[in-house]
Amino acid sequence: MLNDAQRRHLSDILQPASPPRELSDIFTPEQHRRLLDVVHDQGEWKLIIAQHFASAEELIATFAGGFPEGFEPTLDMFLTPTFRGFYGNYSTCLYPEISDLFYNQTFLGHAKSYWGAEYAKPQMMLFNVNGPCGNNDPGHLDTPSFRGIRYENSPTWLCSIMGRSGLFQDYMIKMAQVITWFSHDPASGFTYWPKGPLSQPARLQSPIYNRGIVVQNEMLVHRGEANGPIERQRPAGLGFDSVFTGEKGDPDGWVVKTGGEVIERYRTEDLRFLVHWSAEVFEDYAELKKNMDGSDNLTYDRVFETLIKDVRSRGIAIDTPTDPMRDPAFIKALNSAYDYGGPAEYPVDAPRGEVYAAAA
Numbered sequence: 132m133l134n135d136a137q138r139r140h141l142s143d144i145l146q147p148a149s150p151p152r153e154l155s156d157i158f159t160p161e162q163h164r165r166l167l168d169v170v171h172d173q174g175e176w177k178l179i180i181a182q183h184f185a186s187a188e189e190l191i192a193t194f195a196g197g198f199p200e201g202f203e204p205t206l207d208m209f210l211t212p213t214f215r216g217f218y219g220n221y222s223t224c225l226y227p228e229i230s231d232l233f234y235n236q237t238f239l240g241h242a243k244s245y246w247g248a249e250y251a252k253p254q255m256m257l258f259n260v261n262g263p264c265g266n267n268d269p270g271h272l273d274t275p276s277f278r279g280i281r282y283e284n285s286p287t288w289l290c291s292i293m294g295r296s297g298l299f300q301d302y303m304i305k306m307a308q309v310i311t312w313f314s315h316d317p318a319s320g321f322t323y324w325p326k327g328p329l330s331q332p333a334r335l336q337s338p339i340y341n342r343g344i345v346v347q348n349e350m351l352v353h354r355g356e357a358n359g360p361i362e363r364q365r366p367a368g369l370g371f372d373s374v375f376t377g378e379k380g381d382p383d384g385w386v387v388k389t390g391g392e393v394i395e396r397y398r399t400e401d402l403r404f405l406v407h408w409s410a411e412v413f414e415d416y417a418e419l420k421k422n423m424d425g426s427d428n429l430t431y432d433r434v435f436e437t438l439i440k441d442v443r444s445r446g447i448a449i450d451t452p453t454d455p456m457r458d459p460a461f462i463k464a465l466n467s468a469y470d471y472g473g474p475a476e477y478p479v480d481a482p483r484g485e486v487y488a489a490a491a
């Protein structure tokens with residue numbers, strides 16, 4: 132467990148390149164409809180947690196170490212009916228009907244201006260969609276990438292620690308997201324901690340309908356907020372394998388299915404629909420070139436050496452591992468050395484979710 136000064140040091144690192152910028156009237160109604168149509172017609176979309184963990188057992192095992200002695204996490208605690216799908220990835224649009232929205236000149240302009248940079252390219256675009264839904268997320272960072280060590284081919288835990296350490300800023304891939312919400316809920320906003328998670332939170336005020344922000348979510352602790360009537364936030368029959376899709380023949384009808392059976396229905400106006408677009412940004416041609424030719428890449432050896440040195444310089448003991456990528460004791464020790472302990476404060480109208488509050 133870190134002391135207050137050590138936690139404050141980590142919190143101060145977590146500040147984005149610029150404060151989040153608010154946008155409004157982001158998509159036209161016709162563009163919004165096209166984005167929804169892909170969700171409606173092109174798939175059965177899995178729960179977000181089902182995309183990060185292979186099974187319910189793996190999910191529980193991952194979180195178990197983070198809970199106090201005697202507190203037994205169950206799948207039920209993590210199960211919220213939020214679904215996700217990708218519109219584009221690796222700078223490639225997956226659905227031609229929205230390619231103008233992925234290769235979006237206006238968004239590229241926002242990304243460049245946010246960083247004061249010369250160049251940008253779209254990287255990824257996804258949606259999160261749900262009806263009434265609780266939210267147990269205490270606040271998180273999106274996983275960053277670095278020249279030579281990218282999230283696509285390196286363990287998430289390592290990229291995440293590298294980001295939180297603040298030691299590899301010169302190598303971090305500059306990114307900007309344009310995040311847009313479509314939600315009529317009068318009390319469901321977006322919380323973020325612009326001066327670090329141990330400082331005051333800020334909030335994008337609800338209702339957030341066709342409004343959003345330009346941000347650097349890899350260095351800004353943030354979370355969505357719960358929405359909809361509490362009694363509908365957890366449909367009966369929701370499971371790890373539940374999917375979300377459109378109701379056939381009704382463009383504004385939506386269903387949640389478990390094992391092929393419909394367990395919940397929503398109308399478009401009940402949804403909280405989030406469109407996340409992200410770009411990689413290059414300050415100037417020299418930076419673009421370093422990314423192209425790999426002439427200034429980090430190596431794993433250098434990263435581990437830097438981390439170990441930093442941990443020890445902060446007065447925390449850590450053993451030199453023989454297999455740093457796989458040594459569970461080492462990974463755990465690094466994780467605790469860069470664990471600021473969760474945000475200190477939440478907005479009065481959007482308190483911390485139940486599960487984590489119970490476990491704290």
Ligand SMILES: [Fe+2]
Binds near residue numbers: 271272348
């Ligand atoms: Fe996020």
